[in-house]
Structure formats: C-alpha cells, structure tokens
Amino acid sequence: MQLAVVLVCPARAENVGAAARAMKTMGFHDLRIVDSDAHLQDGARRVAHGSGDILDNVKAYATLADALVDVQFTIATTARSRAKFHYYATPAELVPLLQEKRAWIGSAALVFGREDSGLTNEELALADILTGVPMAADYPSLNLGQAVMVFCYQLASLMQQVPQQVTPVDANQLHALRLRARELLEKLCVADDIKMADWLDQRLGLLEQRDTAMLHRLLHDIEKKLSE
Structure with a gap:
C-alpha cells in the first residue's frame, strides 16, 4: 500500500x-x-x-x-x-x-x-x-x-512489508459502496436524515473486504426490489 x-x-x-x-x-x-x-x-x-x-x-x-x-x-x-x-x-x-x-x-x-x-x-x-x-x-x-x-x-x-498486487476492481470497492449507499438513501427519501447519513459514512471505513462485498450484494438486492 x-x-x-x-x-x-x-x-x-x-x-x-x-x-x-x-x-x-x-x-x-x-x-x-x-x-x-x-x-x-x-x-x-x-x-x-x-x-x-x-x-x-x-x-x-x-x-x-x-x-x-x-x-x-x-x-x-x-x-x-x-x-x-x-x-x-x-x-x-x-x-x-x-x-x-x-x-x-x-x-x-x-x-x-x-x-x-x-x-x-x-x-x-x-x-x-x-x-x-x-x-x-x-x-x-x-x-x-x-x-x-x-x-x-x-x-x-x-x-517495510512487500507490496501486494491490488486489482482495480478491489481497490474501488469501498468508494463504489459509499456512492451506492448514498444513492440508496436518496431513493428511500431519507438522505436528509443527517445522523443516519453521517453514521453510515463513518462506519463504511471500518469494513473488511468480505463485508464490503457482502454489503454490495445486499444493496444490489434492495435496488433490484425497488425497481420492480
């Protein structure tokens, strides 16, 4: 890194x-x-x-x-x-x-x-x-x-550690998740809930890679359901 x-x-x-x-x-x-x-x-x-x-x-x-x-x-x-x-x-x-x-x-x-x-x-x-x-x-x-x-x-x-190879897809997971979460709050008409939006922004930075990927899947399912 x-x-x-x-x-x-x-x-x-x-x-x-x-x-x-x-x-x-x-x-x-x-x-x-x-x-x-x-x-x-x-x-x-x-x-x-x-x-x-x-x-x-x-x-x-x-x-x-x-x-x-x-x-x-x-x-x-x-x-x-x-x-x-x-x-x-x-x-x-x-x-x-x-x-x-x-x-x-x-x-x-x-x-x-x-x-x-x-x-x-x-x-x-x-x-x-x-x-x-x-x-x-x-x-x-x-x-x-x-x-x-x-x-x-x-x-x-x-x-001091040997750098690891990081694929562009992996590297952009967190940024993409942050944008996706904000867009979902907009769709749900709760983006003006500042306390919730701030909490979400703060907690996403703590997620490990597996958790980030799983939350992407969850948001995908929610978005799909909303579009039906």
Whole structure:
C-alpha cells in the first residue's frame, strides 16, 4: 500500500520541515501540501535535516479534494472536540485496520489539518475514517511535526512489508459502496436524515473486504426490489 502524508494549509515552514524529517526517518516519501508554499521557505529546509529530497518532491494542490483524487482510502486526523463525527481510531488501532486493507486497497492518505484550526467539517467528510492521538486533557494538542512523527512511527511497520498486487476492481470497492449507499438513501427519501447519513459514512471505513462485498450484494438486492 502506498501511503501519502497530506498537510492542509500549513502556516509554519518549520513544521513542514519537521514533518518531512519524521517521514524520511520512518520510511515515508509522498508528501502533499494543500494551499500553502511553506515547503518552499528557508525554514522548512533548515529543519528538515537531510530530508531535502522529501521537500524537493512535494506535490502541491489547491484543495484537499484535489490532493485525494488518486487515493482510495483516506484517514483524517482531528481533535475529538472539533469534529461533528464520533468514530475515532487511535494510531495503534490504525495498524491492523490498514494491514487488512492493504490486501485490497492500493493507496491511502493520512491528512493533517491547520495548526490553529485543524480540518473543516467539509474536509473531514472526505475521509473514510478519523483518527487522533489520545492526550492528557490539560494539554490537548501536539504541534504538526510531532503529530506526523507519532503516526509515521506507528505505521512504519506497514512500509517495510512487500507490496501486494491490488486489482482495480478491489481497490474501488469501498468508494463504489459509499456512492451506492448514498444513492440508496436518496431513493428511500431519507438522505436528509443527517445522523443516519453521517453514521453510515463513518462506519463504511471500518469494513473488511468480505463485508464490503457482502454489503454490495445486499444493496444490489434492495435496488433490484425497488425497481420492480
């Protein structure tokens, strides 16, 4: 599985340099920057310390949606108090989840938000699953470089495994299921039930390949019955 690190609107060049250093140390190479030129500033290069190749190969995008066009599974980091979503996976819980998904999903992205305000709800809605670092209540945040290091360290073991062949059909199962489920809610005239729609979106990211395939079959049967 190819795993990209995406930084949304980073304001401080030093934070980008620290993120690049953390990635290089743990074996990650694909850094994507949304709506910022911080990686081009001297501070990023100064802090990167031997990770200049990561900065040299940064892919820049105007929006998060653009940065995720070729990504099949998206993990967004957020503070629990800022998110309207409720399902969280800790960094440790991401390891078995991605271990299962690497057999049928070829690319993933780990998204980090703005230093001061994180990701918007609209940006969080692009994710398949949310994650956060459990912290003491009286010190509720990490800086961007620290957060990237925590996740890169936790997921480094996945990068050391031999990549598996993933067929396009398998890789698109989850995305197709998400679209199919939303269309079914529209047909049933319950798409305006935001609580149900959000719950469904959040839970689909947890499904294993067999469960995803079975739910596709169920939705197919429901669609067939509705069309009779």
